Amino acid sequence: MIKLTLKDIANHFSVSISTVSKALHDSHEISDKLKNRIQEFAKENHYRPNKVALNLVNRSTKSIGVVIPDILNYFFIQVLYGVEKVANERGYSIISCVTDHSLKKETMTLEMLSSGSVDGLIISSVASERQTSKHIENVKSIVDYQIPLVMFDRVIDAIECDKVIVDDFEAGYKATKYLLETGCKTIAIITPINKTKIGRLRIGGYKRALKERDIPFDDKLITPIGAKDDLDFILSFILNDKNIDGILVLDEITTVKTMAIIKARGYHVPNDIAIIGFTNGQLSKYVTPALTMVSQHGTYIGETCAHRLIDRIEGLSSPGGFETKVVKTSLIVRESTRKIPLG
Template sequence: MKKTTLKDIAKALNVSVSTVSKALHDIPEISEETRILIQNYAKEKNYRPNYNALSLKNKRTKSIGVIIPNMLNYFYMQVLQGIEKEAAKNGYRIITCISNESYQKEAEILDMLSTGSIDGFLLSISKETEENGAFSHFEDSVKFGFPIVMFDRVSDHIECDKIINDDLNGSVNAVTDLVKQGCKRIAFVSPFKNLSKGRIRFEGYKKGLALNNIPFDENLVINSSEPDYKQYAAMISPLFNQKIDGIISTNESTAVAAMKLANENGYKIPEDLAVISFSNGLLARHSNPKLTCVSQHGEIMGATAVKKLIEKLEQKADSNSFTTELVETDIVVRDSTR
């Protein structure tokens, strides 16, 4: 006879796995009627928890759930490499899932893994979740006893440990580097307007200008929510209606699109226009010219996130105390700057 699972109960009663779990744990966030309905159905079907894969409250699985927003981003591959190495060193395995920037998929992954497959989560928030400000699925996981460490894309709305790049000073240093090369009309290009890291990088850009006594000019800013990469050229083209001598881009794809447009508009790189991009992936190394980058050290970020989570899982750190750790950036100089 097939054993009844949380998913079976959820499907039969047309509710989420999370709702079933709350009812069975007597968490008072659902109606009394729903709680009794679920508990009675579970009893009728002889539901029993999977004692071979219980959460950290009872027994460790020595498994960590990792959720990344997309699999095409080289930075996240670097983070995963750091996570896997550090996890293996400490006797943990990882279960990696991809949200594809979808809130719905992200919530489903948390539901699926919270049935006892893992001890805790490492995750970077999907674009849709961050833009919609919908974070209750993270709160539920924490309430069920699954600690979360967020990396790269994080939310101040969730009480958990966070590992982020020092993007503010990364932008400040990029501006200062361009100023030292003689740039005075430095543009800012970003498709991450609605993401926390995009906002921080923009603040760093403005701070860098102020520190170098260069007035802020909103005409030199292209700051949008992420369009399809095929639209980057159209997004950036208005910049070339005026004179510019430097560009700071928040990702490699927009930087490469900007360099292509610069060539079409008669600019020589780096003689007439210097370009610095965040991230330090394959595109930067193989573009023409090769891109100078603000390197984010993905492997270090991944390893740091794992260490922080394991400290919580093995009770080496206060479970009610949370920190935000910064991973320093540095500038990797290539051919797109002087």
């Protein structure tokens, strides 16, 4: 079947393409008789508007770009779900891109998306400690081009735009305080995000909880781990300290791996060692014992980002007046931690 175009309809009725377009959009400028004839003809011949052509005319793509650093992190999957849910409700589609924590890939992705393929961008940038002035300028250029931008989670303070962030300090504090209240006295941290601002904030909350109990901070209990590091080997050093009875792990996959290794070495979770992780994903619910986790409410963050961005795109937000929304976390208590003693 040959696809019917506006030009074909115009030729059929010996009118201009503009007249056909107005008739299909029920414009009062066209007589009811001609409108009805054109609309009926379009319907009978299964006319569908060319969205690409309409976008060029309207200077709108009805698409938003979402840039995340890691697709294996369940938190970012939750955010994507929230963004897509709201985008669909408001008539937008999304183009999602993963940077794999690469500055080069992020720069290339932003250049591609900001060249006119989307109406606005939602970004969680790469680790802040790796940001250079050139990289910040690359992100800033999006704002300079007047492309609406919302940053979430891993944001750049120097960029003026709407932001949605997690209260990571409180999250670290809340998790550590709970471990202490259950009777843990020596709590180690395993952090795959040691070089990020959010990692530092979570450790800051950990320090605050220790200070309230007059427990001195020991930096030897903080263990950074990279993607290529052998977690089993690293945990052997942590477990050599027989006093450790609690572990806080700053991402979900590492939390699950940590518990598996600890159990394989003959420790009981939570009686010997209690464990709390971050990001309340599917993995944490179905392992044994089920893991106590810090929920960052990724779906809500995605929904909030999408609403803010689309409001900017559609001119529903006042120019400037950028806001930073801080989202509180929740501690989802399961079997990997002891119960708080009564009394």
